[in-house]
Amino acid sequence: MSARMKFWGRQPAFYQAQLALTTAAKKGLGDPVLAELVVLRASQLNRCAFCIDMHVKNLRQAGVSRQRIDLLPAWEEAGDLYSARERAAxxxxxxxxxxxxxxxxxxVYERAAAHFDERELAHLLAVIVAINNWNRVNVTVRQPPGQEL
Structure with a gap:
C-alpha cells in the first residue's frame, strides 16, 4: 500500500509547525510514557495505522509492558494496570x-483536573489536539505504517 499523496513533503512548513507543536505539548506534560499512552489511545480511536505502529514501538522502546500496551483499548476494565492519573488522562x-x-x-474534565494542575492539563489538551492533527492527515492520505513521512 502506498500513500494517496506525500502530504508532509508537499507541506514542509506545516510539517515543521506540527513537529514544533507536538514537541512543545509533550515537553510540558513531563511524563513521556503518559504522553505516549495518550497519543496511542487517540490514534486507536482515529484508526490511524501509521501512528498506532509508531507509538506502540515508542512505548516498547520505553520499556512499557506488552500487557499495558495490549490492554490500552480496554483501559477502563484493566483495573490497576493504569494509574488513576493515567485513567483520568x-x-x-x-x-x-x-x-x-x-x-x-x-x-471527565473535572476528573482530569483532579490529577493535573492547570498548566499540566493545558499540555495534556495540547498533546491530544496535536495527535488528532497527525491522525487526521495520516488517515486521509492513508500513510502506510512504518514508512517515512
Missing part, C-alpha cells in the same frame, strides 16, 4: 478525540 483523551456528545463532559 485516557478518559480526557477519549472525550476530546471523539466528541460524540458535542462537548467534553464536565465529569
Amino acid at each position: 485516557l478518559a480526557f483523551t477519549e472525550a476530546v478525540t471523539v466528541l460524540t456528545e458535542g462537548h467534553v463532559p464536565d465529569a
Whole structure:
C-alpha cells in the first residue's frame, strides 16, 4: 500500500509547525510514557495505522509492558494496570478525540483536573489536539505504517 499523496513533503512548513507543536505539548506534560499512552489511545480511536505502529514501538522502546500496551483499548476494565492519573488522562483523551456528545463532559474534565494542575492539563489538551492533527492527515492520505513521512 502506498500513500494517496506525500502530504508532509508537499507541506514542509506545516510539517515543521506540527513537529514544533507536538514537541512543545509533550515537553510540558513531563511524563513521556503518559504522553505516549495518550497519543496511542487517540490514534486507536482515529484508526490511524501509521501512528498506532509508531507509538506502540515508542512505548516498547520505553520499556512499557506488552500487557499495558495490549490492554490500552480496554483501559477502563484493566483495573490497576493504569494509574488513576493515567485513567483520568485516557478518559480526557477519549472525550476530546471523539466528541460524540458535542462537548467534553464536565465529569471527565473535572476528573482530569483532579490529577493535573492547570498548566499540566493545558499540555495534556495540547498533546491530544496535536495527535488528532497527525491522525487526521495520516488517515486521509492513508500513510502506510512504518514508512517515512
